[in-house]
Amino acid sequence: MATNITWHPNLTYQERSELINQKGATIWLTGLSASGKSTIACALEQLLLKEKVTAYRLDGDNIRFGLNKDLGFSEKDRVENIRRIAEVSKLFADSCSIAVTSFISPYREDRDKARELHLNSNLKFIEVFVDVPLEVAEKRDPKGLYKKAREGVIKDFTGISAPYEAPIKPEIHIRTDLLSVEESALQIYNYLKEHNVL
Template sequence: MSEKVENIVWHHSSVTKSERRDRNKHHSFILWFTGLSASGKSSIANALAQTLFDRGKQVYILDGDNIRHGLNQDLGFKEHDRKENIRRIGEVSKLFIDSGQIVLTAFISPYREDRDSVRKIVEKDEFLEIYVKCSIEECEKRDPKGLYEKARRREIPQFTGISAPYEEPLEPEIVLDTEKFSIEQCVDQLIDALSEKNHI
């Protein structure tokens, strides 16, 4: 064991996660939105966050692009950088759970192993994988940032779905098909699912 690890001791908070949940009057957990670029992850997460906030819930969004402007600005898009990106987000999300909040994460997070690694660091009822399902063809049609067009021209290396893989979730808690349903309908599906689980 390194000196760095040996001399670090976890300091327990005087206010517990359970007490924070009681104060907020709702469960704290991660909704982990995963899917291709332009599938609708951020749009749905933002619409859901507004709905939850309007209902008095403590909620925060961690968005892939926003996180890369600060916390993860030192990371690129090679496989090991993508893995570290998700590891850091998982640890930050765990802190939000401990604070009693609902955290919505909108990341492509293309590898099952990385998503599962986040699931493993929190409790069983604290991680819900949300697969925002949309075909590559439809995502390319939407392409709001022009990324697919650049990827096809090889201007963006390691682009998920074009020159880098995306591994679909095998058993996600919720699947949102954004080719069939609107953002509003997807939010309604999420609210219904969270209510059924007594998370909100």
């Protein structure tokens, strides 16, 4: 841990928000693989951008191939993966952007730490439980991961050989076996409007 560092103060969040006329927040989508998180995150990002709201999506594609390419899928690496994502999304929120994160983030404690990190800086953290029955997720299985997990090819696969701890009180609960992608993204967008984030 570095000890020879000093925080350099700059604009406050309030000053930044007033200058660009936008508030920041992190929208944290969590759920099983193939629940629809990334698809909804893409749709929400596009919806926000069309409304001239600065937003950026963080998911396995742009995090695991870059910032977190040194991490595997052990419990320790999953914890570190989520810790880093929480820190990055906090920076986006502090910049008055909307960070849309899409990660399984299977452990409740890790998501709670991400929430606490934001709340300690007076930043909005909105947990979205992208919920789908396991059998529906397995039937979708776009990358064939469940099949490989059932065959023992993939070890520590969330929902099969590794746990998923569902949120207890998410701000938003979406059942993707009952709603379309567009309806799901709109549900989040409407929440942001109703709670004065947009």
